[in-house]
Amino acid sequence: MSASAKLPPFDAADPLGIDDLLDPEDLAIRDTVRSWAADRVLPYIADWYEKGELPGIRELARELGSIGALGMSLTGYGCAGATAVQYGLACLELEAADSGIRSLVSVQGSLAMYAIHRFGSEEQKQEWLPRMAAGEVIGCFGLTEPDHGSDPAAMRTHAKRDGDDWVLSGRKMWITNGSVAGVAVVWAQTEDGIRGFVVPTDRPGFSAPEIKHKWSLRASVTSELVLDDVRLPATAVLPGVTGLRGPLSCLSHARYGIVWGAMGAARSSFETALEYARTREQFGRPIGGFQLTQAKLADMAVELHKGILLAHHLGRRMDAGRLRPEQVSFGKLNNVREAIEICRTARTILGANGISLEYPVMRHATNLESVLTYEGTVEMHQLVLGKALTGLDAFR
Numbered sequence: 001m002s003a004s005a006k007l008p009p010f011d012a013a014d015p016l017g018i019d020d021l022l023d024p025e026d027l028a029i030r031d032t033v034r035s036w037a038a039d040r041v042l043p044y045i046a047d048w049y050e051k052g053e054l055p056g057i058r059e060l061a062r063e064l065g066s067i068g069a070l071g072m073s074l075t076g077y078g079c080a081g082a083t084a085v086q087y088g089l090a091c092l093e094l095e096a097a098d099s100g101i102r103s104l105v106s107v108q109g110s111l112a113m114y115a116i117h118r119f120g121s122e123e124q125k126q127e128w129l130p131r132m133a134a135g136e137v138i139g140c141f142g143l144t145e146p147d148h149g150s151d152p153a154a155m156r157t158h159a160k161r162d163g164d165d166w167v168l169s170g171r172k173m174w175i176t177n178g179s180v181a182g183v184a185v186v187w188a189q190t191e192d193g194i195r196g197f198v199v200p201t202d203r204p205g206f207s208a209p210e211i212k213h214k215w216s217l218r219a220s221v222t223s224e225l226v227l228d229d230v231r232l233p234a235t236a237v238l239p240g241v242t243g244l245r246g247p248l249s250c251l252s253h254a255r256y257g258i259v260w261g262a263m264g265a266a267r268s269s270f271e272t273a274l275e276y277a278r279t280r281e282q283f284g285r286p287i288g289g290f291q292l293t294q295a296k297l298a299d300m301a302v303e304l305h306k307g308i309l310l311a312h313h314l315g316r317r318m319d320a321g322r323l324r325p326e327q328v329s330f331g332k333l334n335n336v337r338e339a340i341e342i343c344r345t346a347r348t349i350l351g352a353n354g355i356s357l358e359y360p361v362m363r364h365a366t367n368l369e370s371v372l373t374y375e376g377t378v379e380m381h382q383l384v385l386g387k388a389l390t391g392l393d394a395f396r
């Protein structure tokens, strides 16, 4: 028997054999999330996207809670206690359906719940985390303001002491889940520096008008947060952190999920293009038989699976407690940029059909325009890496 006869067959879905790195529990979690998305998102997503809405978001959140996808890698308080790799696999499967669904899960788990889990008091954790893990309460994370995005240190939202209470004032912008949230984690200036506040959204003075007319992440709720002298008890502040380190460490956790998620959008677009190339005929043969199409497919496959391998590597580092924020920037910069490129190339393979919502490709490409900007723009991650490489700060 020749050596090659013992080799496993080439698998177009996993050309590098990355699945060999996964154990049965990883595969089971991936299958659960994939089949949930196939049942509950894929049949409806084009319609939601076209209408620019996410109907039944509360029901979807409860279902995501029931499969353990909310606050998935956190421990205790009803959270699944999954590994970072397992959380990443879930993000990939959710974003293969739509970036809006992955955003719902990222903001809930990696931003709002993570902030409370890492920096909250025991009382705050008990009050919010079990209901958030179950999807009974949706959370949002308010950092960005109309005039302060990439430079959140300059934020104007502020909290002042009034006796034992805090009074919170300001505006936040582009807040995912804002108008459906039961609780908002809001970052504000105080006398002691930036602090996080856990704000029940039914407090007088809090409102969250929805932002309309988006051409990206259309199946996701995005809102302003208006904080008009919102009075909060002394216990509303997150006691465990002061300064920008608080929100930045939450963002690092969420960005890690995006490193995986972006590859989900890319995988969906690649698979669509591959199937199309096999079946669409021009000049008397499948377009996949033309060298130019094969070059596109080969390059897409290389970037897709390199990106998944990179995500896996970062996941293992996170599980080992060795993942640096610069490494997360490396992954977010590369994988989102390459995912958009894969979607754009897939779109060309589909020709005119590439612009139709009948296929997922253009939807993924336009979604990724938001993913490219939020959680640190491409330029911010280039500056993070540039600073780490040179030792020189080029932010200002």
Ligand SMILES: Cc1cc2nc3c(=O)[nH]c(=O)nc-3n(C[C@H](O)[C@H](O)[C@H](O)COP(=O)(O)OP(=O)(O)OC[C@H]3O[C@@H](n4cnc5c(N)ncnc54)[C@H](O)[C@@H]3O)c2cc1C
Pocket (backbone or CB within 6 Å): 107, 141, 142, 143, 144, 146, 147, 148, 149, 150, 151, 173, 174, 175, 176, 177, 216, 217, 222, 370, 373, 374, 375, 376, 377, 378, 379, 380, 394, 395, 396
């Ligand atoms: C759909 C969506 C959902 C979002 N969800 C949330 C959320 O849930 N919570 C939240 O807090 N925020 C959220 N955001 C906001 C997002 O994080 C910000 O949009 C992002 O941080 C960029 O800020 P900005 O839009 O104000 O752009 P700006 O900071 O104004 O940047 C504009 C451009 O200038 C570049 N730039 C800025 N400074 C420099 C520099 N020093 N050097 C070089 N280039 C620079 C940027 O890279 C960018 O290209 C969301 C955004 C979107 C689109």
